[in-house]
Amino acid sequence: MRHLLSAGEIDRDQAVLILDTAAELGAVTDRSIKKLPTLRGRTVVNLFYEDSTRTRISFEAAAKRLSADVLNFSAKGSSVSKGESLKDTALTLQAMGADAVVLRHGSSGAAHRLAHAGWIDASVINAGDGTHEHPTQALLDAFTIRRHLAPEGGDLAGLSVAIVGDILHSRVARSNVHLLTTLGARVTLVAPPTLIPVGVESWPCAVSYELDPVLDSVDAIMMLRVQSERMQAAYFPSALEYSRLYGLDAARLSRLPEHAIVLHPGPMNRGMEISADVADSSRAVMVEQVANGVNVRMAVLYLLLAGDGKDAG
Amino acid sequence: MSIVLRGLRPYGEQPADLVLEEGRIADVCAPGRGVGDEVIECDGLIGLPGFVDLHTHLREPGREDAETIDTGSHAAALGGFTCVHAMANSSPVADTAGVVEQVWRLGQRCGLVDVRPVGAVTVGLGGVQLAEIGAMAHSAAAVRVFSDDGECVHDPLLMRRALEYVKIFDGVIAQHAQDPRLTEGAQMNEGALSSRLGLAGWPAVAEEAIIARDVLLAEHVGSRLHVCHVSTAGSVEVLRWAKARGVPVTAEVTPHHLLLTEELIAGYDPVYKVNPPLRSQEDVEALRHAVADGTIDAIATDHAPHPREDKDCEWAAAAMGMLGLQTAFGVVVETLVATGLLTLRQVAERMSQAPARIGRVANQGGDLVPGAPANITVVDTISRTDVRARDLVSKSGNSPYVGMALPGRVWHVAYEGRITVRDGVVA
Numbered sequence A: 001m002r003h004l005l006s007a008g009e010i011d012r013d014q015a016v017l018i019l020d021t022a023a024e025l026g027a028v029t030d031r032s033i034k035k036l037p038t039l040r041g042r043t044v045v046n047l048f049y050e051d052s053t054r055t056r057i058s059f060e061a062a063a064k065r066l067s068a069d070v071l072n073f074s075a076k077g078s079s080v081s082k083g084e085s086l087k088d089t090a091l092t093l094q095a096m097g098a099d100a101v102v103l104r105h106g107s108s109g110a111a112h113r114l115a116h117a118g119w120i121d122a123s124v125i126n127a128g129d130g131t132h133e134h135p136t137q138a139l140l141d142a143f144t145i146r147r148h149l150a151p152e153g154g155d156l157a158g159l160s161v162a163i164v165g166d167i168l169h170s171r172v173a174r175s176n177v178h179l180l181t182t183l184g185a186r187v188t189l190v191a192p193p194t195l196i197p198v199g200v201e202s203w204p205c206a207v208s209y210e211l212d213p214v215l216d217s218v219d220a221i222m223m224l225r226v227q228s229e230r231m232q233a234a235y236f237p238s239a240l241e242y243s244r245l246y247g248l249d250a251a252r253l254s255r256l257p258e259h260a261i262v263l264h265p266g267p268m269n270r271g272m273e274i275s276a277d278v279a280d281s282s283r284a285v286m287v288e289q290v291a292n293g294v295n296v297r298m299a300v301l302y303l304l305l306a307g308d309g310k311d312a313g
Numbered sequence B: 001m002s003i004v005l006r007g008l009r010p011y012g013e014q015p016a017d018l019v020l021e022e023g024r025i026a027d028v029c030a031p032g033r034g035v036g037d038e039v040i041e042c043d044g045l046i047g048l049p050g051f052v053d054l055h056t057h058l059r060e061p062g063r064e065d066a067e068t069i070d071t072g073s074h075a076a077a078l079g080g081f082t083c084v085h086a087m088a089n090s091s092p093v094a095d096t097a098g099v100v101e102q103v104w105r106l107g108q109r110c111g112l113v114d115v116r117p118v119g120a121v122t123v124g125l126g127g128v129q130l131a132e133i134g135a136m137a138h139s140a141a142a143v144r145v146f147s148d149d150g151e152c153v154h155d156p157l158l159m160r161r162a163l164e165y166v167k168i169f170d171g172v173i174a175q176h177a178q179d180p181r182l183t184e185g186a187q188m189n190e191g192a193l194s195s196r197l198g199l200a201g202w203p204a205v206a207e208e209a210i211i212a213r214d215v216l217l218a219e220h221v222g223s224r225l226h227v228c229h230v231s232t233a234g235s236v237e238v239l240r241w242a243k244a245r246g247v248p249v250t251a252e253v254t255p256h257h258l259l260l261t262e263e264l265i266a267g268y269d270p271v272y273k274v275n276p277p278l279r280s281q282e283d284v285e286a287l288r289h290a291v292a293d294g295t296i297d298a299i300a301t302d303h304a305p306h307p308r309e310d311k312d313c314e315w316a317a318a319a320m321g322m323l324g325l326q327t328a329f330g331v332v333v334e335t336l337v338a339t340g341l342l343t344l345r346q347v348a349e350r351m352s353q354a355p356a357r358i359g360r361v362a363n364q365g366g367d368l369v370p371g372a373p374a375n376i377t378v379v380d381t382i383s384r385t386d387v388r389a390r391d392l393v394s395k396s397g398n399s400p401y402v403g404m405a406l407p408g409r410v411w412h413v414a415y416e417g418r419i420t421v422r423d424g425v426v427a
Ligand SMILES: [Zn+2]
Pocket: B149, B150, B151, B176, B228, B229, B275, B276
């Protein structure tokens, strides 16, 4: 792998390798040293055109634990907010000798473009592009699910995962559909028809317009953030109606199988897609997801940068 | 000064000598018999009436960094055109007699093709108030085609009034059919691919619904409607239905919608970003057959130059549009002639005669007979050449065909009896 642009281009063995690597690196850094020398002398740039403190910090921690130098370019207070084009910024990063660029961008395909337009030689890691993909989020979700429900390792064959909410605008959902099915899980998307993408029939997953019928058969349920602005665009009539039909509350939680876990990519809208008591319950694994995010991102940086022939120190 | 096109085969039929004199075809006679001051050996090449483009963005005034009337005229001539309609979405917008006369005069000064300005339907393309349509029609530019192209005249009442008003001088409203609400933020054809790529969908119904409304309006008020750049199979069905009812509607399709499909967008290269968007293979097939059976009357390029920085960026930030003048004939040969869908006489109809009629352009779209205006394009349909960036004379380089081999070649062009292109080079 030279870039990580889409979960759709990761095959099963690569996915398992990333998850296994994340587990190993996590074990080492948890145990003692905190820092591995693996990427000493390498430069990782976090280029964030959208505010996402949690994702940026996660990548930053991952890179630092591998001893890489980290440069943060964020939209606020830098040339990227002053209308400098992605291309010009890329040329600057190229001149600075970036080895990897972690890109968060509001435009679908931005990471793909950065990787393939001939502007830069660095590896590109997609940290979320528009409504397209967010592959490291899917990897950390898969990692979290595996740790709970397939602790012996390997893939996720036989597990059933529901993804509930604004599928249409969700890069997390797209990446998860690709990755979880690649790993052998059965995925069901749950949303009102207005928030289901056109052409979803060609996706390797099931679709349900109702949440209740899927509850008793899932091993993991992922609740997506639903922005209340979607109401203005007539995707659903009111926040109340949405949460009544698609929100995960205590009553619905009690109908999940006992082993089932609840995921959320954050930030949560408590009272909208998830009730406060569910968010705080022992079934919810959001805090673990954050910790696992660092491990998975370490694994991605390691696999992209450590083996490419340059002196990795 | 008289010119003989020796051994030319009009419409690919029997060879003849065409003698051009004083802007007219003075004589058509047996090969070798034509007499004139200058002889151009055509030696079996095909003669067609000069192409007429109903839909060209020349960008002047306002975006001379992308194209000028001069550079666009060069591209048009090399593409075999003798007339282009310059769309109104310049800056300032061509919504007054002053602007259309300026465009017309700059075209005259360049002298390579007949530059016919298109007037805006509404002030500033704003969709609120009718532009001074009558003043533009009665100006030196004698505008007959009115369009807010780039924007849809979506207010049904305004559209009705515009259709009615242009009856004064037998004008036509050329509609860019795109429901604005159904295409807010739209980036590409809506379907499985747009969902996978995470690009906001541009549904076919957004085009089809406007065409359906407009053909009913045109029928109701008895006015001429022209539909720009038809891009979907559903639009073809609506047009077929309307024509069967006798609605006075005409339609055009672009070369790129006859050849390219949305699959090209998978790499997010903005050179493929265009309005209306590239559609599916089924749409492409339907459009080709619609040209063949006459449901679509004309090929129009929608030549839309954009400077490099407007394409060398991420998809959402990129401008919509692609070059088309120099490659139009090659694409028509590839998609319609080589496939057996069109005869060369029909190519002449779709690329010259029909657009000239729709635009009410005198002296264009004539037949290749004595007395007709000497606007002639000399081509072959056999040679296949690579489209190379350095051969494109447009000021911009946003051609989706660079690197492709296209059949058919424009060798010589006569405009008003003068040779504007000789051996594929502007004379
Ligand atoms: Zn248009």
